[in-house]
Amino acid sequence: MSAPQSLFDKIWQRHAVVTRPDGAVLLLVGRHLLHDGSAAAFRFLDERRLPLHDKRHTFGTPDHYVSTAGNDLASIGEAFRRDLVSGMAENARKHGFTHFGLGDPRQGIIHVIGPEQGITLPGITMVCGDSHTSSHGALGALAFGIGASEVAHVLATQTLWQSRKPQSMRINVEGKLGTGVTAKDAILAIIARIGTAGGTGKVIEYAGPVFRDMSIEGRLSVCNMSIEAGARAGMVAPDENTFAYLKGRPYAPQGAMWERAVAFWRTLPSDAGAAFDAEVTLNGNAIEPMATWGTSPEHASAVTGAVPDPAAAPTAERREAIASALNYMGLSPGMRMDEIPINRVFIGSCTNSRIEDLRAAAAVLQGRKAKVQAWAVPGSGLVKRQAEQEGLDKVFRDAGFEWREPGCSMCAGVNGDLVEPGVHCASTSNRNFVGRQGPGARTHLMSPTMAAAAAVTGHITDVRRLMAGEA
Amino acid sequence: MEPFSTVDAKAMPLDMTNVDTDQLVPARYLWRPRQDGYAEILFHDLRREPGFPLDAPAHKGAAIMVADRNFGCGSSREHAAWALVDSGFRVVIAPSFGDIFYSNSFKNGLLPIVLPEARCAELRAALARNPGTHLVVDLPAQTVTGPVGVNDGFSVDSFAVDPLRKELLIAGQDETGLTLSLAATIKGFVAGYAEAMPWV
Ligand code: SF4
Numbered sequence A: 001m002s003a004p005q006s007l008f009d010k011i012w013q014r015h016a017v018v019t020r021p022d023g024a025v026l027l028l029v030g031r032h033l034l035h036d037g038s039a040a041a042f043r044f045l046d047e048r049r050l051p052l053h054d055k056r057h058t059f060g061t062p063d064h065y066v067s068t069a070g071n072d073l074a075s076i077g078e079a080f081r082r083d084l085v086s087g088m089a090e091n092a093r094k095h096g097f098t099h100f101g102l103g104d105p106r107q108g109i110i111h112v113i114g115p116e117q118g119i120t121l122p123g124i125t126m127v128c129g130d131s132h133t134s135s136h137g138a139l140g141a142l143a144f145g146i147g148a149s150e151v152a153h154v155l156a157t158q159t160l161w162q163s164r165k166p167q168s169m170r171i172n173v174e175g176k177l178g179t180g181v182t183a184k185d186a187i188l189a190i191i192a193r194i195g196t197a198g199g200t201g202k203v204i205e206y207a208g209p210v211f212r213d214m215s216i217e218g219r220l221s222v223c224n225m226s227i228e229a230g231a232r233a234g235m236v237a238p239d240e241n242t243f244a245y246l247k248g249r250p251y252a253p254q255g256a257m258w259e260r261a262v263a264f265w266r267t268l269p270s271d272a273g274a275a276f277d278a279e280v281t282l283n284g285n286a287i288e289p290m291a292t293w294g295t296s297p298e299h300a301s302a303v304t305g306a307v308p309d310p311a312a313a314p315t316a317e318r319r320e321a322i323a324s325a326l327n328y329m330g331l332s333p334g335m336r337m338d339e340i341p342i343n344r345v346f347i348g349s350c351t352n353s354r355i356e357d358l359r360a361a362a363a364v365l366q367g368r369k370a371k372v373q374a375w376a377v378p379g380s381g382l383v384k385r386q387a388e389q390e391g392l393d394k395v396f397r398d399a400g401f402e403w404r405e406p407g408c409s410m411c412a413g414v415n416g417d418l419v420e421p422g423v424h425c426a427s428t429s430n431r432n433f434v435g436r437q438g439p440g441a442r443t444h445l446m447s448p449t450m451a452a453a454a455a456v457t458g459h460i461t462d463v464r465r466l467m468a469g470e471a
Numbered sequence B: 001m002e003p004f005s006t007v008d009a010k011a012m013p014l015d016m017t018n019v020d021t022d023q024l025v026p027a028r029y030l031w032r033p034r035q036d037g038y039a040e041i042l043f044h045d046l047r048r049e050p051g052f053p054l055d056a057p058a059h060k061g062a063a064i065m066v067a068d069r070n071f072g073c074g075s076s077r078e079h080a081a082w083a084l085v086d087s088g089f090r091v092v093i094a095p096s097f098g099d100i101f102y103s104n105s106f107k108n109g110l111l112p113i114v115l116p117e118a119r120c121a122e123l124r125a126a127l128a129r130n131p132g133t134h135l136v137v138d139l140p141a142q143t144v145t146g147p148v149g150v151n152d153g154f155s156v157d158s159f160a161v162d163p164l165r166k167e168l169l170i171a172g173q174d175e176t177g178l179t180l181s182l183a184a185t186i187k188g189f190v191a192g193y194a195e196a197m198p199w200v
Helices: A007-015 A039-047 A079-095 A110-117 A131-139 A148-157 A183-194 A216-229 A240-246 A255-265 A316-329 A355-365 A381-389 A392-398 A448-457 A463-467 B079-086 B099-107 B117-129 B163-171 B175-180 B183-196
Strands: A016-019 A025-028 A031-034 A058-060 A125-128 A142-145 A159-162 A167-174 A202-207 A233-235 A278-283 A290-292 A300-302 A344-347 A373-376 A401-403 A424-427 A442-445 B006-013 B064-066 B091-094 B111-114 B134-138 B143-148 B155-158
Touching (some): A016 B183, A039 A079, A159 B175, A183 A300, A344 A355, A355 A392, A424 A448, B006 B117, B117 B143, B163 B175
Parallel strands (some): A031 A125, A424 A442, B064 B091, B091 B111
Antiparallel strands (some): A016 A025, B143 B155
8 A cells, every 4th residue: 555645745756757866857847837027938948049948838828917997008107018918928829828918807806716717726737927827726736937048948848857855844734713813814824824934835724624624715815924934835625615616617627537537636635644745723613803014924913912122021022023023014013903993905916806705795785884095906807897796896986995907906016006115005905015015015914804894994994883773 | 157166255244034025125116027137136135225235335345145034035036136146146045935936046057055044144143253255165065164364263064065066156057958868758747747636
């Protein structure tokens, strides 16, 4: 009998083309995803006069540089951004990969589109020149971000060198998430616990009842932020939820092939007794709605808690880190989380811009008004269309939100959607680094429902109070 | 890519943990074409703050940086490595690195070296006391020596590096040539893969 294997082990083994004696492995890439920041990689291909090796398994869409004011090239104000978006369409024509361009209702954030189109599948390797590629692990794929040189290598060969097999880590969340507690709160609680370097270099498998019960949308939010825990990738074993989500999606297998695929996917979950290099367990019942107060995703607290006091920190280094974060964020030590003012709200990004996120936020906004400037940016044209069919756009608009076109938008602001200096932005994205949403911008990461609650009160607010009927 | 063997150069200490790629290259400069160069973008926002070591006269021409934990964490942007290389850096020494940054560095002829946290702190302290002194990084021998010409904190440290990465860096080659030479092996593997998982 062979040794018990984890989900990660199984996928790795099936994609290892060559394993060198020194441990370096050449991995086959099942799906390669591209976005509008891939120009450098195509230039490399052209310089070397190499063809795109495998156009059938290469998919792309513009997301970083598109305007969220209008869904066409003309809405992009600056020539350099227009050139990146039109350059990508040009590369798609030239090299023949599948491209969901501007104006195509399927266009959107690449990490939203992969699952939505059934491009993301269990049991395969997936890469993209973007760190949040880890999202796709939610369906049981081994998915991770790569740099531009690696993108070029994958374009030219559909393979990727890994100098060794990464370590593995299992994160179990036991119990059940409480009312008003979401997948985003779970991942923020995990990062607060293990730290932003807690998963460095590792592939995380999220296991236990909380993830079993979680929707695919929720698993996508969790796996998305694996990178904020330092990990290479995050994954959840495929199960009936996964199959139900994928069935009938355009690029998923159909008919007899579907049955064959599902039979295979059922063999993927980690065997009993599979070994992990590290293991962490959290109690899901104890997780509360979360928000970040500082400039690192690990600077997160339950909404019922308080901003830490640097003086109480155990080490000088920690003291300094907290003090400098509070200085940048303009917060005072010990203030209650729900006293932090919010001047702007962004609901969007590959972490939280799927239909379930918009439904949850709209449910909080129903019959209420935002006190501050607030945006909802759907993750794809299809999410937007679905939301409009359900009347969610009207709920957002009636609450005073702007209802925008799909794209990355204010998550990193590379399309020009920036948060002003000194402004506190409740954001459903994944990074609260200094300057991430614009120079001097103060980001507070939270779930879509918490962001909606902050929009209507003008400060960080425990969404459970609004859900219980408070005005 | 420039072949790498031994670098004998000024070393600059950077006393900051979790230097993320947004600090190395703010996202708003990512559109800039590679050929336009990224030297002036390196630490674009931080270098304007008083006391930031990058533009100190003593560090002019530094090719080695001694940093702290989790250097280069955050996004996958290779621009972070480009900005360091374009500014003349060939080596970054730190207790740990962001994963993708670590891998990107090799692809651009930048050698990331992991040394123990306490040793990095000693080196930074020695360099702070003696600004502008040299370290010698010998990739074939896998050693860091120095600070050179300074008595305090002087020693030789060995470091680990993956053999394939070392090989390519010394040769100044990227992986593509190596992979293309394995075309027949890949083709055979793909045939078996397609048979086992025809829906992919
Ligand atoms: S939404 Fe944000 S994190 Fe996601 S791919 Fe776009 S810029 Fe990156």
